[in-house]
Structures are given as structure tokens and as C-alpha cells.
Amino acid sequence: MDLTYGADYxxxxxxxxxxxxxxxxxxxxxxxGLRSQALKDWQSxxxxxxxxxxxxxxxxGGYGAEPDIIKSRIISEExxxxxxxxGFNGQGVTMLTPVLLxxxxxxxxxxxxxxxxxxxxxWCQGYSEPGAGSDLASLTTKAELDGDEWVINGQKIWTSxxxxxxxxxxxxxxxxDAPKHLGISFLLFRMDTPGIEIxxxxxxxxxxxxxxxxxxDVRVPKNQIIGERGQGWQVANAVLxxxxxxxxxxxxxxxxxxxxxxxxxxxSISGQPIIDNPVxxxxxxxxxxxxxxxxxxxxxxxxxxxxxxxxxxxxxMIVKLIGTELRHEIECLGIDVMGxxxxxxGDNPHVKGLGSWQYQYMFYLGLIIGGGxxxxxxxxxxxxxxxxxxxxxxSAAEKVAKGA
Amino acid sequence: xxxxxxxxxxLLDDSVRKFLSAEVPLDAVRSLAAGEGSDASxxxxxxxxxxxxxxxxEAHGGAEMGMLDTVVIAExxxxxxxxxxxxxxxxMASFLLKEAGATDPLARMAAGEYRVGIxxxxxxxxxxxxxxxxxxxxxxxxxxAFDAEADAYLVALADGQVLMIEAxxxxxxxxxxxxxxxxxxxxxxxxxxACLVTDDxxxxxxxxxxxxxxxxxxxxxxAQYMLDQAVAYSLERKQFNRVVGSFQAVKHMCAxxxxxxxxxxxxxxxxxxxxxxxxxxxxxxxxxxxxxxAEVGQFVAKTSTEVHGGMGFTxxxxxxxxxxxxxxxxxxxGSPEAVRHxxxxxxxxxx
Numbered sequence: 001m002d003l004t005y006g007a008d009y010x011x012x013x014x015x016x017x018x019x020x021x022x023x024x025x026x027x028x029x030x031x032x033g034l035r036s037q038a039l040k041d042w043q044s045x046x047x048x049x050x051x052x053x054x055x056x057x058x059x060x061g062g063y064g065a066e067p068d069i070i071k072s073r074i075i076s077e078e079x080x081x082x083x084x085x086x087g088f089n090g091q092g093v094t095m096l097t098p099v100l101l102x103x104x105x106x107x108x109x110x111x112x113x114x115x116x117x118x119x120x121x122x123w124c125q126g127y128s129e130p131g132a133g134s135d136l137a138s139l140t141t142k143a144e145l146d147g148d149e150w151v152i153n154g155q156k157i158w159t160s161x162x163x164x165x166x167x168x169x170x171x172x173x174x175x176x177d178a179p180k181h182l183g184i185s186f187l188l189f190r191m192d193t194p195g196i197e198i199x200x201x202x203x204x205x206x207x208x209x210x211x212x213x214x215x216x217d218v219r220v221p222k223n224q225i226i227g228e229r230g231q232g233w234q235v236a237n238a239v240l241x242x243x244x245x246x247x248x249x250x251x252x253x254x255x256x257x258x259x260x261x262x263x264x265x266x267x268s269i270s271g272q273p274i275i276d277n278p279v280x281x282x283x284x285x286x287x288x289x290x291x292x293x294x295x296x297x298x299x300x301x302x303x304x305x306x307x308x309x310x311x312x313x314x315x316x317m318i319v320k321l322i323g324t325e326l327r328h329e330i331e332c333l334g335i336d337v338m339g340x341x342x343x344x345x346g347d348n349p350h351v352k353g354l355g356s357w358q359y360q361y362m363f364y365l366g367l368i369i370g371g372g373x374x375x376x377x378x379x380x381x382x383x384x385x386x387x388x389x390x391x392x393x394x395s396a397a398e399k400v401a402k403g404a
Numbered sequence: 405x406x407x408x409x410x411x412x413x414x415l416l417d418d419s420v421r422k423f424l425s426a427e428v429p430l431d432a433v434r435s436l437a438a439g440e441g442s443d444a445s446x447x448x449x450x451x452x453x454x455x456x457x458x459x460x461x462e463a464h465g466g467a468e469m470g471m472l473d474t475v476v477i478a479e480x481x482x483x484x485x486x487x488x489x490x491x492x493x494x495x496m497a498s499f500l501l502k503e504a505g506a507t508d509p510l511a512r513m514a515a516g517e518y519r520v521g522i523x524x525x526x527x528x529x530x531x532x533x534x535x536x537x538x539x540x541x542x543x544x545x546x547x548x549a550f551d552a553e554a555d556a557y558l559v560a561l562a563d564g565q566v567l568m569i570e571a572x573x574x575x576x577x578x579x580x581x582x583x584x585x586x587x588x589x590x591x592x593x594x595x596x597x598a599c600l601v602t603d604d605x606x607x608x609x610x611x612x613x614x615x616x617x618x619x620x621x622x623x624x625x626x627a628q629y630m631l632d633q634a635v636a637y638s639l640e641r642k643q644f645n646r647v648v649g650s651f652q653a654v655k656h657m658c659a660x661x662x663x664x665x666x667x668x669x670x671x672x673x674x675x676x677x678x679x680x681x682x683x684x685x686x687x688x689x690x691x692x693x694x695x696x697x698a699e700v701g702q703f704v705a706k707t708s709t710e711v712h713g714g715m716g717f718t719x720x721x722x723x724x725x726x727x728x729x730x731x732x733x734x735x736x737x738g739s740p741e742a743v744r745h746x747x748x749x750x751x752x753x754x755x
Contacts, residue, residue: 001406001410001680003677004405275753275754281753281754288692288747290696292692293667296670296674297666297669297670300407300673306405310408314666315669322663375652377659378652378660379659381663385662386635386659387639389647389650
């Protein structure tokens with residue numbers, strides 16, 4: 001066990017601190033939107049100094065550093081501690097760029113990587129469908145080749161940022177006769193292509209965090225495909241693996257728990273500060289124990305990225321399940337601490353923390369469901385982590401008997 | 405940067421587990437629980453491997469290892485539901501005597517020839533009984549002192565004084581608890597002569613905190629055993645022409661156990677490591693690890709028993725020995741609520 005980073009990394013940390021000291025005043029302010037010049041300028045400053053798109057090659061507009069997990073960690077720690085804006089990190093940056101770099105043609109990399117990391121192209125992801133959620137590979141939005149164009153028909157759902165996006169990366173069925181995992185392709189197209197209709201999907205938070213997107217004879221140039229026809233599932237899986245872990249980081253949980261502690265000091269019932277109430281305090285401490293467990297689990301995962309001999313498969317599989325449930329409970333305690341004030345939402349003048357406790361409480365329920373439901377996570381953990389058998393397939397004869 | 409066990413620690417873990425699977429099979433646990441035989445030979449075997457002197461300096465015949473090594477050993481002992489005075493003699497008494505400079509007994513303790521029990525209930529929060537001292541003589545009662553076979557006891561008073569007393573000077577009555585893999589007793593003092601070891605309350609608290617980290621590791625090991633057993637049983641037992649482990653209801657119970665338990669491994673390692681290298685973190689982490697493992701352990705103990713169906717409820721599987729060991733760890737050295745209260749006090753959230 002050695003939790004020190006070493007002298008070289010200590011020096012790197014000082015560099016990061018110096019950057020933050022010298023440039024922090026240039027970061028975007030609340031209210032600067034996705035399309036603001038302030039965000040674009042900040043993005044260029046971050047890339048230039050290696051604090052965004054750090055490992056994206058220089059040829060494609062990145063900083064071109066070798067991957068170094070500890071340096072990335074130090075950057076996260078320092079930016080987090082000073083609450084400095086991390087730049088634009090939409091789905092194009094976090095999910096599409098790694099795919100382009102790994103599977104894209106030279107032409108595609110030249111065309112898309114630089115504008116994507118510079119927030120000039122905003123992307124949305126078209127994966128889930130009304131009939132293809134947990135069983136994503138059964139998606140039915142189809143694309144048929146007609147001359148030099150794909151013709152797309154079907155519907156996507158849960159498409160966040162579709163209403164802001166310039167482009168979509170999308171999974172479509174191109175080989176209807178192939179087994180379901182081998183019949184999917186990964187296409188890219190502009191969101192202003194004729195035949196695309198976006199309908200906002202208002203969720204329980206009151207916001208439209210997601211959309212439905214409908215495709216009617218949407219024509220897309222044949223070469224706007226990543227990988228070969230039928231390879232789309234492999235591409236998507238590489239990306240989804242990335243998404244799951246990032247949905248519920250222990251650092252964010254720690255920040256929110258510290259927020260609950262502050263609330264408990266500020267709030268009182270009939271003059272008694274909540275922090276002096278042993279029942280509330282015990283709930284807080286119980287959650288703190290769970291957050292600590294996830295923090296040290298995260299350190300173990302970080303270590304395994306450096307020390308390849310460490311087996312952390314199970315420790316990694318459980319992060320999404322435990323992390324999202326834990327966040328939901330932390331937000332719940334924040335609300336309970338405020339009592340009836342905790343019901344305040346929207347324009348209520350008594351609302352605290354901009355309504356974030358109720359908002360996150362609901363949003364994390366969304367994340368318990370999204371990105372692979374808790375039940376799907378438990379299937380994965382029991383099958384791949386504990387070696388338990390898959391659910392037996394229903395035979396063709398049984399399907400007929402059941403009228404399916 | 406490396407978060408994990410070193411090669412030496414992996415070897416230590418491996419050798420302890422090999423010894424325990426040979427020397428402490430379920431039959432051995434069962435016969436000890438039935439009151440047949442004693443834990444003396446197992447303790448001698450562990451001492452021969454250097455485990456009785458894990459925290460004792462080499463100069464006094466010990467292995468002089470760290471707290472991370474100690475929690476690795478404790479996890480293996482929990483996995484085997486191993487009887488013996490590891491917590492009392494090898495961890496708490498060794499640490500306290502060494503730090504207090506009372507080194508005379510250490511060599512015999514390291515050799516497994518002298519067992520020193522712990523009677524700390526007055527500082528942990530006694531529900532019943534109290535010990536008083538006058539002129540180096542103890543009077544009163546201490547309940548749930550660990551190790552009913554000890555040669556001597558360290559008795560902590562409410563004011564932080566710790567006195568050592570030979571077992572022959574005390575009236576000792578073993579107390580039956582749910583957990584037959586550990587022994588506790590009731591000590592009654594009647595102007596019994598004892599020897600002052602320390603009056604440093606901080607040292608007493610440090611000793612208790614080390615005990616808590618070790619309890620957390622013991623529960624981790626015991627719960628891991630119960631999870632492993634549940635998965636294995638579910639893959640053997642058939643109903644409706646399928647192994648029950650192929651039903652999602654059962655798979656999800658196992659996944660929930662694994663999901664809660666797996667982060668406890670890193671947590672427990674860190675709790676041990678903090679005493680060695682990150683002392684500012686050690687107290688808070690030990691309290692939280694103890695309380696968190698008590699909750700996760702309880703969940704796993706219940707759920708694993710349920711996965712075993714009716715067999716889990718019987719004596720035949722012997723699973724209940726681990727269920728009870730986890731229950732014992734939960735109360736010992738502070739209940740989860742009491743320990744979480746201390747965690748809040750430690751960070752200044754309350755008095």
C-alpha cells in the first residue's frame with residue numbers, strides 16, 4: 001500500500017495549481033450557455049494547457065499527452081477543490097471522440113475531432129428506443145442503402161441535448177437478417193437533415209432533460225458510418241462501458257454529503273439545530289460510512305489502472321448500482337433536513353440551494369434507471385462477477401405455447 | 405501509487421488461509437461450540453506462524469508487523485470463524501502493553517504461552533457492572549471481558565486507568581453468548597490486587613480503535629464466507645428442474661450482497677493502513693469501518709441464510725456460526741449507533 005504519488009507528480013500538482021491561480025478568472029460564469037464565446041474561449045485555454053482533451057493527438061486538435069491516470073486524477077482533484085469549470089464535456093467529447101480516434105477513418109478524425117472537443121459541434125446520442133431499453137440490441141430503427149445514401153426510419157428516445165445538438169451519433173439496424181447483435185451500424189448525421197423531428201420529453205423534475213427523436217426517410221451520405229456495416233454494437237459497447245462508471249463518482253457524493261452537513265448546521269426545528277438531533281445525525285453518519293467505502297473502492301480502481309496485476313472486476317461492476325442508489329439517499333436526507341421547506345421548488349421564495357436537493361433526488365432516480373437499470377446491473381454482477389447462470393432462454397416451442 | 409496488498413501481504417494471507425482450512429474445518433468449529441476441547445492448539449499453531457506477536461516488536465520475539473497486515477489476518481480468521489484470542493491478546497493487549505512500556509509479558513504473548521484478556525466495558529459503555537480501584541486493588545464487576553481462558557486481564561476503569569491482573573486473582577465465570585467461536589466471561593473483583601499499566605485515556609482509546617478496525621476485518625471475512633457459500637449452494641440446489649441460482653430473485657440477492665461487500669474490502673484495508681501511514685485519518689476511519697461493516701455484515705448474514713432456504717436455518721449447514729459471529733462483532737467494542745456517534749464527535753459535529 002503506497003498512497004503517495006511521488007515527487008514528479010507533486011511537481012505536476014503545483015503546475016496545475018499555478019494554472020488555476022493564473023487563469024481561473026477567465027472561466028465561464030453561470031448563465032454562459034453551450035454556445036457562448038466565453039465557453040469556447042475557456043475550452044481553448046484548457047486544451048492549450050492540457051486540462052481538456054489531454055490525450056487527444058495534436059494532429060486532431062488535442063494536447064497530445066501520453067495517457068497518465070495519475071495526472072488526470074490530480075487535475076480532477078485540483079479543479080474540484082477550487083470548483084473550477086472543467087470545460088464542455090458533452091456526449092460528443094466523452095463518448096464519441098474516443099470512438100472516432102479508435103475506429104474512425106483518417107478523414108472522419110480530421111473532420112470531427114477538433115470541432116467536437118472545441119465545442120463547435122454539439123452531439124447527441126441516439127441509442128435507446130421505446131422498445132429497446134435494457135435490451136438495447138433489439139433496436140429497430142432501420143437504415144436501408146439507396147444508392148449513395150442511407151435512408152433512416154424509426155424512433156429514438158431518452159436523447160439528451162437533441163434540441164441543442166448539431167449532429168447525432170446513432171445506432172440503426174442495417175442488416176435485418178443478421179443475429180440482433182450483428183445487424184447494427186453506427187451512423188453520424190446532421191440534426192437539421194430533413195425528416196428529423198424532435199419532441200421534448202418532460203420528466204418528473206419538470207425539465208425536458210431528454211427528447212424523443214423521430215426519423216422519416218432521413219437521407220444520410222453512405223460514408224457517414226463508423227466501422228463496417230454490422231459492427232455498430234461493438235462500437236457502442238466500448239462507449240457504454242465508459243458511461244456507467246462516470247454516472248456516480250464518490251467525489252461528487254462526498255461534495256453533496258458535505259452539503260448536507262452544512263444544511264444540518266444551518267437548519268433548525270423549533271430552535272434546535274438539526275445537527276444536534278441524534279436521529280438525523282445517525283442517518284448522516286451512516287451515509288458517510290457508505291460514501292467512504294465507495295471512495296476507497298475508487299482508490300482501488302485507480303490503482304488497478306496503474307498496477308495491471310490487480311483484479312478489480314467486481315469492484316468496478318458495482319459502482320453504478322451502489323453509487324446511484326447512494327446519491328439518491330444523500331439527496332433524500334438533504335430534503336428531510338429541511339422538512340416542509342424541502343418541498344419548495346421552482347419559484348417558491350423559500351427554496352434553498354436553487355432547489356437542487358429535490359432536483360437531484362429525482363434526477364438520481366432517473367440515473368438508477370438509465371444507463372443500465374439497477375436490475376440489469378444486478379444481472380451483470382451475478383453473472384459476470386459471481387459466475388451465476390444467465391436466465392434460461394425460452395425455447396421456440398414454449399413461445400408458441402405462450403402465444404408470444 | 406499502489407492501493408492494495410503487497411506480495412508479502414498476499415503470501416501472509418495465503419499461508420494463514422491454508423493453515424485455517426487444514427486446522428479449523430467446520431467440524432472443529434462445531435466441536436468447540438459443543439464445549440468439546442479448547443482453542444489452545446489452534447492458538448499455538450497461529451503463534452508458531454508469528455500471528456500471536458503480529459504487533460509485538462521483534463526485540464520481544466514478535467513479528468512487528470503493521471495494522472494492514474493485522475487486518476489481513478483478521479479477515480482470514482473471520483472467513484474461517486476461527487476461535488482464539490487474536491483480538492484480545494494479539495491486537496489490543498499487545499498494542500497497549502507495548503505503548504505503555506510494560507514489555508515484560510510480550511515475549512510470552514508472542515510465543516502463544518500467555519493470553520491477556522480485555523475487560524474494557526467501563527470505557528466502552530457498560531450496561532451493567534462497574535469496576536473501582538482503591539490502593540491498587542480492584543472491586544466490582546466487569547462483564548463481557550474477552551477470552552474466558554486468558555492468563556491475565558487488562559481492566560480499564562472509567563477514568564482511563566488500566567490495571568493488569570492475573571486470572572488467579574479474579575472470580576471468573578464464562579458467559580454463554582450466541583457466538584460459540586469466541587469466549588467471553590464475567591469478572592468479579594473483591595479487593596483483588598492489580599498492577600497499574602497506564603492512566604492515559606488516549607492510549608485506551610487508541611487501543612479500542614485498533615480493535616474496531618480488526619472487528620471490521622473479521623466481519624468482512626465472515627460475510628465473504630457467507631456470500632461464497634450462498635453462491636455455491638444456489639448452484640447446487642435444484643427446484644423446478646433448474647439450479648435455484650439461475651432464478652433472478654436469487655441472483656439479485658447474491659448481487660446485492662456482493663455489491664455491498666466488495667467496497668468494504670478497500671475500506672477495511674484503508675482502515676488498517678491509516679494506523680500505519682495516515683494517522684490523522686485513523687480514528688474516524690476505524691469508527692466508520694466498524695459501523696459500516698456491522699450493517700453490511702448483518703445484511704449479508706440474513707440474505708445468505710435466506711439463499712440457503714430451509715437448510716440455512718438448520719444446524720446441518722453450520723452457516724449459523726458465521727451469522728452469530730457477525731452478530732457478536734456488531735455489539736462488541738461499541739454498537740453501530742454508538743460508534744457512529746463517536747464518528748460525529750471526532751469531526752466536531754456534536755459534543
